[in-house]
Amino acid sequence: xxxxxxxxxxxxxxxxxxxxxxxxxxxxxxxxxxxxxxxxxxxxxxxxxxxxxxxxxxxxxxxxxxxxxxxxxxxxxxxxxxxxxxxxxxxxxxxxxxxxxxxxxxxxxxxxxxxxxxxxxxxxxxxxxxxxxxxxxxxxxxxxxxxxxxxxxxxxxxxxxxxxxxxxxxxxxxxxxxxxxxxxxxxxxxxxxxxxxxxxxxxxxxxxxxxxxxxxxxxxxxxxxxxxxxxxxxxxxxxxxxxxxxxxxxxxxxxxxxxxxxxxxxxxxxxxxxxxxxxxxxxxxxxxxxxxxxxxxxxxxxxxxxxxxxxxxxxxxxxxxxxxxxxxxxxxxxxxxxxxxxxxxxxxxxxxxxxxxxxxxxxxxxxxxxxxxxxxxxxxxxxxxxxxxxxxxxxxxxxxxxxxxxxxxxxxxxxxxxxxxxxxxxxxxxxxxxxxxxxxxxxxxxx
Amino acid sequence: xxxxxxxxxxxxxxxxxxxxxxxxxxxxxxxxxxxxxxxxxxxxxxxxxxxxxxxxxxxxxxxxxxxxxxxxxxxxxxxxxxxxxxxxxxxxxxxxxxxxxxxxxxxxxxxxxxxxxxxxxxxxxxxxxxxxxxxxxxxxxxxxxxxxxxxxxxxxxxxxxxxxxxxxxxxxxxxxxxxxxxxxxxxxxxxxxxxxxxxxxxxxxxxxxxxxxxxxxxxxxxxxxxxxxxxxxxxxxxxxxxxxxxxxxxxxxxxxxxxxxxxxxxxxxxxxxxxxxxxxxxxxxxxxxxxxxxxxxxxxxxxxxxxxxxxxxxxxxxxxxxxxxxxxxxxxxxxxxxxxxxxxxxxxxxxxxxxxxxxxxxxxxxxxxxxxxxxxxxxx
Ligand SMILES: Cc1cc2nc3c(=O)[nH]c(=O)nc-3n(C[C@H](O)[C@H](O)[C@H](O)COP(=O)(O)OP(=O)(O)OC[C@H]3O[C@@H](n4cnc5c(N)ncnc54)[C@H](O)[C@@H]3O)c2cc1C
Ligand SMILES: Cc1cc2nc3c(=O)[nH]c(=O)nc-3n(C[C@H](O)[C@H](O)[C@H](O)COP(=O)(O)OP(=O)(O)OC[C@H]3O[C@@H](n4cnc5c(N)ncnc54)[C@H](O)[C@@H]3O)c2cc1C
Numbered sequence: 110x111x112x113x114x115x116x117x118x119x120x121x122x123x124x125x126x127x128x129x130x131x132x133x134x135x136x137x138x139x140x141x142x143x144x145x146x147x148x149x150x151x152x153x154x155x156x157x158x159x160x161x162x163x164x165x166x167x168x169x170x171x172x173x174x175x176x177x178x179x180x181x182x183x184x185x186x187x188x189x190x191x192x193x194x195x196x197x198x199x200x201x202x203x204x205x206x207x208x209x210x211x212x213x214x215x216x217x218x219x220x221x222x223x224x225x226x227x228x229x230x231x232x233x234x235x236x237x238x239x240x241x242x243x244x245x246x247x248x249x250x251x252x253x254x255x256x257x258x259x260x261x262x263x264x265x266x267x268x269x270x271x272x273x274x275x276x277x278x279x280x281x282x283x284x285x286x287x288x289x290x291x292x293x294x295x296x297x298x299x300x301x302x303x304x305x306x307x308x309x310x311x312x313x314x315x316x317x318x319x320x321x322x323x324x325x326x327x328x329x330x331x332x333x334x335x336x337x338x339x340x341x342x343x344x345x346x347x348x349x350x351x352x353x354x355x356x357x358x359x360x361x362x363x364x365x366x367x368x369x370x371x372x373x374x375x376x377x378x379x380x381x382x383x384x385x386x387x388x389x390x391x392x393x394x395x396x397x398x399x400x401x402x403x404x405x406x407x408x409x410x411x412x413x414x415x416x417x418x419x420x421x422x423x424x425x426x427x428x429x430x431x432x433x434x435x436x437x438x439x440x441x442x443x444x445x446x447x448x449x450x451x452x453x454x455x456x457x458x459x460x461x462x463x464x465x466x467x468x469x470x471x472x473x474x475x476x477x478x479x480x481x482x483x484x485x486x487x488x489x490x491x492x493x494x495x496x497x498x499x500x501x502x503x504x505x506x507x508x509x510x511x512x513x514x515x516x517x518x519x520x521x522x523x524x525x526x527x528x529x530x531x532x533x534x535x536x537x538x539x540x541x542x543x544x545x546x547x548x549x550x551x552x553x554x555x556x
Numbered sequence: 557x558x559x560x561x562x563x564x565x566x567x568x569x570x571x572x573x574x575x576x577x578x579x580x581x582x583x584x585x586x587x588x589x590x591x592x593x594x595x596x597x598x599x600x601x602x603x604x605x606x607x608x609x610x611x612x613x614x615x616x617x618x619x620x621x622x623x624x625x626x627x628x629x630x631x632x633x634x635x636x637x638x639x640x641x642x643x644x645x646x647x648x649x650x651x652x653x654x655x656x657x658x659x660x661x662x663x664x665x666x667x668x669x670x671x672x673x674x675x676x677x678x679x680x681x682x683x684x685x686x687x688x689x690x691x692x693x694x695x696x697x698x699x700x701x702x703x704x705x706x707x708x709x710x711x712x713x714x715x716x717x718x719x720x721x722x723x724x725x726x727x728x729x730x731x732x733x734x735x736x737x738x739x740x741x742x743x744x745x746x747x748x749x750x751x752x753x754x755x756x757x758x759x760x761x762x763x764x765x766x767x768x769x770x771x772x773x774x775x776x777x778x779x780x781x782x783x784x785x786x787x788x789x790x791x792x793x794x795x796x797x798x799x800x801x802x803x804x805x806x807x808x809x810x811x812x813x814x815x816x817x818x819x820x821x822x823x824x825x826x827x828x829x830x831x832x833x834x835x836x837x838x839x840x841x842x843x844x845x846x847x848x849x850x851x852x853x854x855x856x857x858x859x860x861x862x863x864x865x866x867x868x869x870x871x872x873x874x875x876x877x878x879x880x881x882x883x884x885x886x887x888x889x890x891x892x893x894x895x896x897x898x899x900x901x902x903x904x905x906x907x908x909x910x911x912x913x914x915x916x917x918x919x920x921x922x923x924x925x926x927x928x929x930x931x932x933x934x935x936x
Contacts, residue, residue, distance in 0.1 A: 185840050196840070372838065473820070487707035488567075490592035490722060497599050497703040500820060505783060507864055539838045539865050546782065546825075547858030550848035553841075 110208040111426050112137060112195055114183060114369060117145015118412045119404025119419035120214035121165045126423030127212075128172040135206055136169070137178045137197060139542070142244075143169065146216055146236065147412050149244055156264055157307050161416070178206075182542040186211070186373050193373070193399060196552070203548045210399050210426045213370050213387075214419060217363035217405035221510055222455070224462045226328035227359070228471050235265040235360040248272050250355030254333055256280035256325045257360040258453045261411075263308040265358065270315035277354045279317050282324040282338055283453050291448030298445040326462045328357050342458030361455045364513070365406040368541035373397055377536070379529045380408055382450045383513075385536040391436065393422035401426050410446030417442055460521050469518065470511040472504020480515055484522045491531045492516040507538050557719040560586035562750035562914070563739060565726050565762060567591075568598035569702050569900055570892050571754030572709040573629070573907035575718060578752075580632075581911050585718040586748070588741060590725035593710050594703040597756050597899065600868025602779060602826055603702045604792060604814065605901040608644045608694035611658065612665040614925035615877060619898065620666050621920050622905025623696055629705075629904050633712045637705035638819050644697030644792040645672075645680055647853070652690040655796040659692045668695050683788045683856045697792055699816065702900045729766040729889070736766070736888035750914060752890045757871035759879070759893030768885045771931055772894045774869035776835070777827040778842050780850070781864040784821030788856050792816045795853065813849035815857075823860065825850045827897070838865065872896040875930070880906050880923055881913055884932035890914060891928050 113124045116138035124136045142149050148162040169175055181199040188194075192207040219234035226232060235255060241247040253274045255266040258281050266279045288295065295301070312319070320335070326344060327334040337348035365386055367377060376388045376396035386409075387402045389395055395402045403418035417439045424431045463469075465478035479499045489495035492502065492515040501515050502508030508515075512535040516527045564575045567589035575585045589595065605623050610616040630639045648655040659669045672680065674689040710720050724743035729736060729751065738747040753762045756772075763770040794814040817823050825846050843865055851858050873879055873894040883889040892910045895902050909926070912919035 187840055487704070487711060488593040488720065488722065489707075494592045494595060494599070494703075497594055498707055503781075503820075503822075503864075505863065540862060543783070543861040543863060545859055545861050546780075546847040546851050549844055549862060550851050550858075553844035553848050 110135060111210045111212060112193070112206060112208040113212045113214060113423075114195065115145060115214035115216055115404065116140070116143045116177070117214060117216045117404060117415065118147065118165075119216070119415040119422075120145065120212070121169055122416045122419030123212045123214055123401075123403055123423035123426070124175050125165055125168045125172065126420045126429070127427040128174045130427055130429050131174055132427040134172075134175045135178055135208070136175055137181050137183060137195070137206075139180065139182045141180050143177065146240070149240060156268065157304050161412075165416075183369060184540055184542040184544045186369055188373070198542070198544060198548060201548070203544070203552045210401070211373075212419075212422045212426055213375075213395075213400065213402045213406060214404040214415075214422075215366045215369060215406055217365040217409060218509065220361040220364045220455070220513070221359070222361050222459045222462075223467050223469050223477070223511075223514060224326050224328070224459070225464055225467050228468045229328065231331065231354075231356050232328050233356065233358055235262060235358040238356065238358040239265050239268060242268060242272055248274055249358070251275060252277050252354045253356045253358060254278050254280065254325060254352060254354040255358045257362075258282045258455065259360070259362050260449065260453070262360070263312075266317055267308060267311040267315065270311070270317060276315060276317045277352055278335070279312070279319045280323050280325060280335060281319065281321050281453075282342060284321050284340070287452040288448070290451050294444045294448035297441050301445065324462070325357050325359055331355060333357050338458060340456065342456040343461060344458070362453060363405060363409045364509070365409070366509075367406065367536045368538045370395065370400070370402055370406065371537035372539060372541065373400055375400060375402065377533050379532050380450075381447070382409075382454065383527075383532065384409060385532050392425035392431065393418055394425060408443075408446060409450070410442060411449070414439070414442040414446055457517055457521065460518060469514060470499075470501035470504065470508075472506050472510075473500040473502075475499045475501040477518065480518050481522060484519055489519060490523055490525070491519060491527075492535050493531070495519050502535075508535060557584065557586045560584050560719070560746065560748050562586075562752060563588060563746060563748045564752040564754055565589075565739070566596070566754035566756060567593040567706065567710055567720065567722070568596045568754065568756055569706045569903040570756065570895060570906060571752070572706040572713070573903040574752050574754055574892055574910055575713045576629070576632070576709050577904075577907040577911040578914070579713050579716050579718050581915060585713060586746065587710060587713065587718065587720045588724050588726060588739075589720075589722055590742075592722050593720070594706045596758075597868050597870060598706050599703050600866060601702060601777075601870075601900060602814070602816075602824055603638075603700045603900055604816070605698040605700060606644060606792070606898065607667050607696050608646055608662075608692070610662075612661050614921070615898075615902075616662070616665055616667070617921050618902055618905045618909070618926075620696070621908070622902050623698060625904035625908060626698065626700065629709065633708050636708045638701040639698065639705075640700070641696065641698045642791055644694040644794070645677070645691055646694065646794055646796050647677065647684070647688050647691035648796045649688060652796075655690075655692060669693070670695070681790060681793055683854050684793070685853060685855055688853070693791075699792065700900065726762065726765065729762070731766055731886055734885065734887055736886060749888050750890065751888060752892055752910060754892050756893055756895070756899065757869045759871060759891060763883065763889075763891070766883065766886045766889050768883050768889065769931065770879060770891060770893070770928060771874055772871050772879070775872045775896065776867055776869055777897070778839070778846065778865055778867045779824055779826035780843060780846055780862055781866070782823040782825070782857070783861045783863050785823060785860050787817060788854060789815055789817040789823060793853060795849065813846055813853065815850050815853055822863070823857065838867075870896045871899070873931075878902060878906060878926055879928050879931075880909050880926040881928050884929040
């Protein structure tokens with residue numbers, strides 16, 4: 110049996126590919142629906158080339174050898190001799206499943222940067238706005254500003270507009286001219302132009318105005334400050350304007366969720382954009398035998414790349430031949446993913462947007478000044494020691510949201526670059542999802 | 557600092573306290589650590605300052621004095637590390653005979669105890685399992701936030717003319733004619749006649765750098781951290797099995813739970829004891845055992861979510877006593893290490909002992925039981 114963790118594009122493709130030769134697959138996901146981050150729709154999937162989602166949903170549902178285990182939150186995994194045991198919570202009860210092989214496709218979550226007001230009502234991530242809409246049919250506000258950086262802001266803005274919101278502005282801190290740094294990636298991924306044309310048409314239709322080289326730098330009482338920023342994200346003086354909105358949806362790309370692979374000892378490295386990702390070989394095999402990894406967890410690259418990586422992982426895990434064309438296709442998509450990283454960098458000028466009173470860790474309500482004091486007064490030198498002194502990163506989300514920002518703030522003061530070791534340590538957590546002490550101890554008796 | 561009077565190696569709680577007491581005695585002190593302050597075991601433990609878990613003997617004498625010095629240190633440094641005399645409650649689940657006997661003996665050696673019947677016990681800890689009917693209350697047991705304590709203590713040392721150099725690994729201890737004359741680090745060489753080796757679990761490696769020997773080894777421990785909750789736990793509560801485990805020489809895993817609430821509302825559950833070297837692997841079986849023990853003490857914890865688990869390596873010596881005093885071979889090399897699961901509690905007391913010894917003063921107790929010389933005969 111093969112366990113596939115995560116039913117986003119990568120996990121779906123992996124499960125489908127593995128089932129082609131009749132391999133037994135258990136597809137486990139914490140959500141009630143298939144689709145992951147991007148395709149988790151309440152009704153029919155909409156958006157650019159939504160038929161890709163329909164096709165794969167149909168295949169996965171039709172495959173006899175795939176069992177979909179939904180609403181199952183995996184909190185840990187461990188090796189047991191030749192097998193890998195995956196422990197999950199479903200309907201308040203802990204269960205587990207063992208298999209010879211595991212494919213990890215746990216995706217990524219939105220990256221946030223703090224700014225004054227980012228922790229007030231009305232401020233959220235684009236991913237949250239989108240999943241409320243797709244998952245629950247809830248429109249988060251009437252007048253919305255979509256901001257941050259990256260092409261994923263386009264489907265969010267147009268999706269919200271289609272649902273009836275007024276998109277006050279679509280704001281990207283980077284300039285589209287940065288694409289000129291990656292001519293080869295553009296030429297070899299010509300089809301991406303039709304995606305762009307698709308979104309530009311929608312933006313015209315809904316009168317969405319894009320702004321580049323700008324960022325939301327404060328938000329309070331329904332008013333956002335939009336500041337012009339240079340390529341280092343430093344605010345250009347005298348070029349700010351105020352905009353009214355109910356909601357600002359601000360996102361800065363994605364952070365992969367590494368918990369499960371980390372628990373199983375899969376090797377990681379720091380990608381060119383500072384993101385920690387898993388190391389995999391050309392068959393998506395991790396550093397650990399019997400464990401393959403696909404999708405955003407091996408580098409942020411979008412749904413297209415995730416589909417191909419998932420397919421390769423599924424074929425490899427089930428012992429099927431992998432066509433050369435598939436591998437070439439992945440190289441092409443990876444080239445595009447690298448161009449995305451070059452075109453939409455997140456620069457550290459954001460550290461000037463925050464004031465001493467800006468919250469950095471929302472779970473534990475730690476302010477920027479406390480982080481600074483932990484360095485200058487108490488001798489913290491990295492996010493770990495700063496956490497020990499301030500509690501930043503010790504709360505409910507366990508630093509998923511703030512630890513990278515804390516590292517960058519600390520490094521801004523010490524003037525020492527954040528080390529790869531620190532980035533990797535801060536990306537790993539021994540408990541992948543919360544579990545109650547009662548559930549944990551009952552698991553002991555049942556074993 | 558050009559010519560320090562003494563160098564303390566290690567910026568954990570033991571090194572920090574030593575540096576403070578040496579500074580207060582008038583020495584110019586340089587503190588050196590290969591990482592940041594609190595980056596060793598001090599940053600991976602709990603903050604229990606216990607007298608309740610110790611049998612009468614030199615360690616209890618040290619613990620009692622050290623516990624009082626914690627409050628003096630708070631006066632000296634400022635109320636900045638969440639020090640609180642919250643008291644400990646030790647319960648007996650089956651036969652309460654051994655616990656009561658220990659408590660009586662402890663009370664003859666300066667420990668304040670209160671034997672509790674069922675009503676009193678549940679008054680102290682209303683959420684305790686209703687079947688538990690016997691225990692002892694130890695009002696002297698206290699708690700602090702050790703990472704903050706070490707940081708504030710080092711800060712005070714620096715304010716009083718000392719210096720702290722971080723990210724400097726000691727790579728050589730220069731010994732001439734059986735006496736320390738200096739050290740080499742990754743951030744420079746320093747001449748100094750007095751070194752305090754406060755490197756905890758790594759103290760054996762340091763002794764080796766000076767051509768000497770200390771048998772300090774790691775004993776792994778896991779701690780569970782829950783989400784913040786309503787106040788369910790009012791003291792440090794543990795099962796009397798814990799005392800037996802602390803003193804055990806068995807290499808196998810032992811778990812016996814100490815449950816306590818922290819100021820931030822989270823509950824800490826610890827800790828297991830295992831001798832597996834520096835193997836950091838997570839064991840979910842241990843987490844389950846700790847959870848089972850905690851929920852059997854406090855059934856209300858069943859619905860509380862576990863957020864995190866972490867582990868650390870306690871520094872232990874074969875006889876479970878800390879090593880405090882001058883090296884048996886090398887003059888000027890002073891050790892204060894190997895405090896195992898009690899280094900937080902014992903830190904200021906150990907600092908007073910080592911300072912008195914370095915200055916040749918009388919101390920509050922005879923530290924012979926802690927002398928490094930006790931291992932010298934074994935390995936020379
Ligand atoms: C707002 C937004 C807009 C986007 N727009 C585009 C776009 O226009 N074009 C594009 O190509 N890409 C877009 N993306 C990116 C796209 O979502 C990802 O590339 C894709 O979802 C990655 O697929 P994946 O399979 O790696 O992970 P995901 O889709 O994130 O799936 C991971 C799944 O694993 C599950 N999971 C994780 N951990 C556990 C656990 N412990 N237990 C159980 N289940 C678990 C999650 O619930 C999730 O369902 C967008 C993303 C977002 C958030
Ligand atoms: C799970 C767990 C729970 C615990 N709970 C408690 C408790 O509740 N109460 C209690 O009293 N104790 C407790 N302890 C024990 C306590 O944490 C330790 O005894 C104490 O922290 C030891 O302090 P230290 O200063 O000696 O060592 P450390 O804090 O480890 O400091 C030693 C320092 O030396 C540095 N160092 C090492 N080698 C070199 C070198 N070559 N050059 C430069 N620097 C070097 C290290 O970087 C480190 O910072 C617990 C321990 C664990 C693991």
